[in-house]
Amino acid sequence: MSEEIIQDVIIGESEDYIINLGPQHPSTHGVLRLEVCLKGETVKYLNPHVGYIHRGIEKMCEAITYQQIIHLTDRMDYLSAHMNNEAVCMVVEDALQVEVPERVKYIRTILDELNRLASHQLWWCAFGMDLGALTTFFYGLRDREHILDIFEESFGSRLLHSFNTPGGLMHDVHPNFQKRIKDFIKYFREKLPEYDQLLTGNIIFQNRAKGIGYMSKETAIGYGVTGPSGRGSNFSCDIRKIAPYGVYDKVQFNEILETGCDTFARYKVRMAEMWESLSILEQLVDNIPEGDFTAKMKPVVKLPAGEYFRRVETARGELAVYVVSDGNKNPYRMRFRTPNFSNLFVMNEIASGYKIADLIAISGSLDLVIPDIDR
Amino acid sequence: MSSNIYDFSKLTGSVHAWLSGLMSSGWVTFTELVLVGLVFLLLYALLGLFLVYLERKVCAIIQNRIGPNRVGKWGIIQTIADLVKLLLKELIPIRKSDPLLFNLAPFIVIICSFLAMAALPYAKGLQAIDFNIGVFYVMAVSSLSVVGILIAGWSSNSKYSLIGAMRSGAQIVSYELSVGLSLLAIVVFTGSMQLSTIVESQANGWWIFKGHIPAFISFVIFLIASTAEINRGPFDLAEAESELTAGFHTEYSGIKFAFFFLAEYMNMFIVSALGATVFLGGWMPFHIGNWEGFNHIMDFIPSAVWFFTKTFFIILIIMWFKWTFPRLRIDQLLTLEWKYLLPISLFNIVLIAFIVLMGWHF
Numbered sequence: 154m155s156e157e158i159i160q161d162v163i164i165g166e167s168e169d170y171i172i173n174l175g176p177q178h179p180s181t182h183g184v185l186r187l188e189v190c191l192k193g194e195t196v197k198y199l200n201p202h203v204g205y206i207h208r209g210i211e212k213m214c215e216a217i218t219y220q221q222i223i224h225l226t227d228r229m230d231y232l233s234a235h236m237n238n239e240a241v242c243m244v245v246e247d248a249l250q251v252e253v254p255e256r257v258k259y260i261r262t263i264l265d266e267l268n269r270l271a272s273h274q275l276w277w278c279a280f281g282m283d284l285g286a287l288t289t290f291f292y293g294l295r296d297r298e299h300i301l302d303i304f305e306e307s308f309g310s311r312l313l314h315s316f317n318t319p320g321g322l323m324h325d326v327h328p329n330f331q332k333r334i335k336d337f338i339k340y341f342r343e344k345l346p347e348y349d350q351l352l353t354g355n356i357i358f359q360n361r362a363k364g365i366g367y368m369s370k371e372t373a374i375g376y377g378v379t380g381p382s383g384r385g386s387n388f389s390c391d392i393r394k395i396a397p398y399g400v401y402d403k404v405q406f407n408e409i410l411e412t413g414c415d416t417f418a419r420y421k422v423r424m425a426e427m428w429e430s431l432s433i434l435e436q437l438v439d440n441i442p443e444g445d446f447t448a449k450m451k452p453v454v455k456l457p458a459g460e461y462f463r464r465v466e467t468a469r470g471e472l473a474v475y476v477v478s479d480g481n482k483n484p485y486r487m488r489f490r491t492p493n494f495s496n497l498f499v500m501n502e503i504a505s506g507y508k509i510a511d512l513i514a515i516s517g518s519l520d521l522v523i524p525d526i527d528r
Numbered sequence: 529m530s531s532n533i534y535d536f537s538k539l540t541g542s543v544h545a546w547l548s549g550l551m552s553s554g555w556v557t558f559t560e561l562v563l564v565g566l567v568f569l570l571l572y573a574l575l576g577l578f579l580v581y582l583e584r585k586v587c588a589i590i591q592n593r594i595g596p597n598r599v600g601k602w603g604i605i606q607t608i609a610d611l612v613k614l615l616l617k618e619l620i621p622i623r624k625s626d627p628l629l630f631n632l633a634p635f636i637v638i639i640c641s642f643l644a645m646a647a648l649p650y651a652k653g654l655q656a657i658d659f660n661i662g663v664f665y666v667m668a669v670s671s672l673s674v675v676g677i678l679i680a681g682w683s684s685n686s687k688y689s690l691i692g693a694m695r696s697g698a699q700i701v702s703y704e705l706s707v708g709l710s711l712l713a714i715v716v717f718t719g720s721m722q723l724s725t726i727v728e729s730q731a732n733g734w735w736i737f738k739g740h741i742p743a744f745i746s747f748v749i750f751l752i753a754s755t756a757e758i759n760r761g762p763f764d765l766a767e768a769e770s771e772l773t774a775g776f777h778t779e780y781s782g783i784k785f786a787f788f789f790l791a792e793y794m795n796m797f798i799v800s801a802l803g804a805t806v807f808l809g810g811w812m813p814f815h816i817g818n819w820e821g822f823n824h825i826m827d828f829i830p831s832a833v834w835f836f837t838k839t840f841f842i843i844l845i846i847m848w849f850k851w852t853f854p855r856l857r858i859d860q861l862l863t864l865e866w867k868y869l870l871p872i873s874l875f876n877i878v879l880i881a882f883i884v885l886m887g888w889h890f
Contacts, residue, residue: 194859
């Protein structure tokens with residue numbers, strides 16, 4: 154590429170000191186490219202470039218059946234694979250007006266929370282790493298391993314589950330399922346305070362996180378920042394509360410809201426959500442009713458012509474699925490409103506004016522999963 | 529006192545006498561220079577390999593891992609295998625870099641750490657050059673490495689490298705002051721900059737115990753500031769892998785990268801050795817005032833063992849820092865130095881001068 158072309162690509166004034174964070178960079182957690190304009194160490198503005206891992210999932214969905222679509226949704230936000238699956242399943246179940254058995258609802262909700270826990274654990278690992286505390290990574294992964302073992306035992310895969318199917322589950326859970334979850338709850342209740350000891354109380358960490366990346370409630374709503382990132386700005390956006398699905402209407406839990414609006418507030422929301430998830434799991438794990446693991450479905454799922462919409466709360470925010478069907482076995486149009494896409498583009502607003510090290514902390518606190526942005 | 533500690537000058541003296549019998553005095557000097565150089569090269573390489581292995585094991589223990597355990601028993605040969613890999617790797621030339629400076633930078637950094645090793649007293653009588661300004665010399669040559677880092681960052685033609693180098697420049701120049709002032713505290717106590725005199729002055733107790741609380745404050749400041757000066761976590765802003773990928777050595781590969789890597793570890797050894805010498809008595813065994821019997825027993829442990837034990841004690845503390853603390857931000861780093869460490873050190877120096885003046889120390 155010649156000099157002039159490079160000059161043309163860069164937006165802004167020619168004397169700006171522009172660095173590209175990514176697409177290969179240790180702290181973008183994937184192939185995200187942030188075009189950052191610096192003034193000394195201070196970020197003047199930044200420009201996220203997406204599309205490096207665009208696979209055309211929405212378009213691919215138009216060519217495959219609903220059962221197959223489940224497997225593609227795993228690959229969007231791979232850390233919330235189960236929630237993504239569930240969103241598509243619920244759209245299909247809504248459209249066909251299938252009532253799924255209670256057992257399925259319970260197991261799905263339990264898996265949601267386990268998945269949320271695993272995701273938050275990984276976020277905690279990576280957030281610590283972004284700030285230079287390398288030990289957090291191994292503490293988090295150590296505990297995440299226990300959850301992944303539960304997943305592996307029940308449905309054979311650790312990350313991309315594809316355990317849901319329209320109408321219920323692929324097969325029943327492993328007989329050890331309840332026992333292992335109870336063991337895990339006991340184990341993790343002891344281990345979670347370690348996270349606070351290692352990182353939360355550290356004075357360097359607090360200085361790095363407090364007052365950084367201020368995102369007002371208006372900004373959060375304006376950009377559609379949902380999930381823990383939005384709730385850190387006191388924006389009540391928990392779909393589990395607003396539009397309960399599964400058995401979220403039957404369990405007691407709090408929507409964690411923080412008023413700090415900064416990186417530390419978003420950190421605290423996620424830490425508190427881990428405790429909430431544990432308490433939800435405790436309420437559910439003993440009460441899984443007996444019954445079928447799937448509703449009776451036709452082998453070929455055809456949605457009646459019309460438009461369908463469903464949203465769930467993934468570990469990162471609101472995932473909405475919108476399906477237009479023309480009565481065939483494939484959707485006419487499929488659209489995912491993914492949380493990370495909205496959460497990413499608030500970065501310019503909240504990271505400008507801070508140091509480059511803060512930019513890393515802020516992007517860590519937004520907990521971005523890049524394949525979810527591009528789809 | 530401490531007369532029964534083995535004096536290495538006997539060994540070196542007999543080698544000198546043997547060589548003098550074989551050849552003329554000019555050749556003797558030449559042969560001795562070569563011998564000393566070889567010994568230092570060997571020591572440098574062995575210490576470097578061992579420190580890398582130690583760091584990997586220590587961080588593994590802190591992080592609930594096992595660490596290297598495949599190559600050799602307990603993974604001992606792992607670092608040698610890594611070194612061989614680095615030696616065989618391609619040296620990637622960088623387009624539009626400044627080739628002369630780009631190739632020169634790793635050598636400047638490694639030579640600076642090499643030079644500092646010459647003045648350290650490793651055991652009784654085992655010191656290559658006993659400068660009368662030993663503390664000053666070690667400070668001076670170890671701070672020269674910032675030149676190498678700046679050159680590396682500038683000549684790489686990479687924006688990440690440049691930011692890393694600039695950070696490193698600001699950091700080392702600032703923290704140099706605190707390191708110097710904390711060492712000055714002991715120089716005030718001893719009245720000498722000669723490292724051998726400083727060690728000898730601790731024959732009846734180490735300065736960290738003899739110097740009351742001010743000496744302890746100096747030691748803590750020295751630990752913090754020297755960690756910052758050698759660019760190690762939590763002050764590793766110059767490398768800051770999550771921000772700048774690898775900072776000033778982003779563009780280096782193969783053996784040139786290994787030079788930076790080795791120099792970083794050897795700098796850690798040098799500051800630890802300096803700290804051990806100045807604050808913890810160097811090779812001087814643990815002596816308490818007039819307890820002749822106790823002091824006599826302590827003298828049976830060889831002086832080199834004392835030196836390396838103390839040095840590795842400080843190295844382990846520095847490693848412990850790195851693997852538990854998050855990294856500071858550049859403005860916080862400079863705030864810590866200029867608003868906290870430097871005023872405290874200055875006040876501390878005045879306090880120590882007062883103590884010495886009144887003769888309150890032991």
